[in-house]
Amino acid sequence: EEAASDGETETYSVATDNNYIPFEFLEDGELVGFDIDLINAIADxxxxxIEIEQMEFSGIVAAIPSERFDMGIAGMTITEERQENIDFSQPYYDAGLVLAVKDGSDIQSIxxxxxxxxATRVGxxxxxxLNENTEANIEAFPEIPEAYQAVLTERADAVLYDLPNVQYYAETETGGELQIVGDTLTGxxxxxxxxxxxxxxxxxxAAIxxxxxxxxxxxxxxxxxxD
Ligand code: GLN
Incomplete structure (x- = not known):
């Protein structure tokens, strides 16, 4: 335990999501994931x-500019638009977007x-x-597992999301029923x-x-x- 010699240790509030495997998610009620380990290591x-507070992803993007929290960590992509209201740390993970469909679909790419x-996630x-590059009907859910569910139950034709998350659902959660098609669309x-x-x-x-x-x-x- 680190004890500041010249006064009290600062406590900062950290907003996170709790439904974004493998970055932050609940396992037996406990918040775990890459981002959770990283932010704890940074604090050490x-x-x-740190005091971690869980909320819906789009809520974090809205709350950080209003200074309700000192930090947000949620697999958040650094974008020019977000940078108008948010400052970001150095990049810590490279991702990209991929399309996935139910096994047997005719869709081969975006x-x-x-x-x-x-289907995708709000915000x-x-x-x-999807808004900028396609004429698809966008079905955006507050939580991303609902988007995968919509594809598996054929209420949506495809899902677009970040590769590491899609990969998890494709490989682990859905037993091959969900398949990634086409290239990674963005860096x-x-x-x-x-x-x-x-x-x-x-x-x-500096801590990173x-x-x-x-x-x-x-x-x-x-x-x-x-692996
Ligand atoms: N990387 C994506 C974004 O920033 C999704 C993040 C998430 O769902 N937690 O929009």
């Missing part, structure tokens, strides 16, 4: 305490979805992508979110550098993404 390294129903980069990088002008950004970036240097970051990555 930088010598501050080029085939115009006029069809594509996500996938929702933006996206995740960053930790802060209110504009936050002085914590430099401290967190230190965790990369001493191998802790690699260990956490290996734990969640290694």
């Amino acid at each position: 390294e930088a010598g501050f305490e 080029d085939d979805v115009d006029g069809l129903t594509v 996500s980069t996938s929702e933006d992508y 996206e990088q995740y960053g930790i979110a802060f209110p504009k002008g936050s002085e914590l950004v430099d401290e967190v970036d 550098d230190a965790l990369k240097e001493d191998g802790t970051f690699g260990d956490i990555y290996e734990k969640w993404f290694g």
Whole structure:
């Protein structure tokens, strides 16, 4: 335990999602995942305490600019639009969007979805992508498992979301019933979110550098993404 010699240890509030495997999700009621391990390691390294609060993803994107929380970590993609209201840490994970369909579907890529129903999550980069690049009917759910469910029950023709999350559902959860089709559509990088002008950004970036240097970051990555 780190005890500040010259006063009290700071406690910062951290907003997170709890339904985004493998970055943050509930396992037997406990919040776990890559982001949860990372933010705890950052807090240890930088010598501050954190208080994690769980909420819907789109709520985090809205809450950070209003300074209701000191930080947000939720597999949040760094985008130019978000950067108008949010400062981000250095990128800590490379992702991208992929399309997935139910086994047996005729859809082979994003080029085939115009006029069809594509499920995704409210407020996500996938929702933006569908709006900007397709003529699909977009069915955006507050929680992403509902989008996969919509495809499996044939209420939606496809789902668009971040590769690591889709991969998990395709490989682990649905026993091959859900299949990724086509290429990875975008390159996206995740960053930790802060209110504009936050002085914590430099401290967190320095902690990430230190965790990369001493191998802790690699260990956490290996734990969640290694085979
Ligand atoms: N990376 C995606 C985004 O930023 C999804 C994040 C999530 O669902 N937690 O929109």
